[in-house]
Amino acid sequence: MDPRVREHAETIVDHSVDLQPGDDLVVLLPAEAEDLAVAVHELAGDRGANPVYLNNSDRAERAFLRARDDEFETPDHELALYENADAVVIARGGANATEKADIDPATTAAHNRATRPVQRERLSKRWCLTQYPTAGHAQLAGMSTEAYENFVYDAVSLDWEAQGEFQEQMVDVVDDADEIRIRSGEGTDVTMSVAGNTAVNDTGEKNLPGGEVFTAPVRDSVEGEVHFDMPLYRQGREIEDVRVRFEAGRVESYSAARNEAVLDGVFDTDESARYLGELGIGMNRAIDRFTYNMLFDEKMGDTVHMAVGSAYPECVGEGNEVNESAEHVDMIVDMSEASTIEVDGEVVQRDGTFVFEDGA
Incomplete structure (x- = not known):
């Protein structure tokens, strides 16, 4: 594992969400960011917290939104998860930055309305949104994968x-x-x-x-x-x-x-x-x-x-x-x-x- 991944995780855990013993932590990361998930989980164990890991898949969300042809309902089970959480870590970094480009904007708007209570509850916790460097996002930025990794890790490791x-x-x-x-x-x-x-x-x-x-x-x-x-x-x-x-x-x-x-x-x-x-x-x-x-x-x-x-x-x-x-x-x-x-x-x-x- 790139040592910068662990440094990134330490900044998230100690600086961004101030993880404490007994905290219930939700980790919402794409599969491409598994190294970061592993580092966050290791630190959560060391700090005495309790992580739950969710795979944030743009492909899966696209499949759901394109298949659903009626109004959305607030997902009460997801809402309950965040109601019982103390801290939330979210990372961007899917393989394809344009994965959801063929979803009708009206569908996205309807889904956002239905999930607003979930979003509100999540934002009431100690939360952090960050970026995991992937080839897809490097391509979007017009950079090589290595250059983009350096860019991301330099940006998150400021004083x-x-x-x-x-x-x-x-x-x-x-x-x-x-x-x-x-x-x-x-x-x-x-x-x-x-x-x-x-x-x-x-x-x-x-x-x-x-x-x-x-x-x-x-x-x-x-x-x-x-x-x-x-x-x-x-x-x-x-x-x-x-x-x-x-x-x-x-x-x-x-x-x-x-x-x-x-x-x-x-x-x-x-x-x-x-x-x-x-x-x-x-x-x-x-x-x-x-x-x-x-x-x-x-x-x-x-x-x-x-x-x-x-x-x-x-x-x-x-x-x-x-x-x-x-x-x-x-x-x-x-x-x-x-x-x-x-x-x-x-x-x-x-x-x-x-x-x-x-x-x-």
């Missing part, structure tokens, strides 16, 4: 204490803010209130790698247009050149140059899928290339991302509404050129560089 100190500077700015304005090129000019809400310093706990500061906009405050000029993969399809117009917080119009039907399914999932649940500011300078993997791409230090759908409750202050949805879809704006982030009228990032960084 998270030092990274957290760097990001805390932005947390202080956002926590004191009333309004944030984001401008980029000719296609993005959007404002939103974050008054009363809380910024979270992501240092590799729930997402590994971490490397962002994120908060929730006040639900009905988002106004303007956004050009999400970096592509994303959703349901095994590449969505390109997304443009969205917000009025009173709600997505009132949208378009995409490719696979717009996937967006149709997202926005039709439920009413709250047409509202922003998250604003994230990428701050991880160790992630320096785009890989078609949102777990990494949204952390890049010259990007911002916005997620339509559910908000993280820990970001929403008392008296503000938590946007609850069966969807949470992140989309990215490149902030490296002709771009600013303004907080209460003051520029805090210009062309991807923060005011507290060297060279600002």
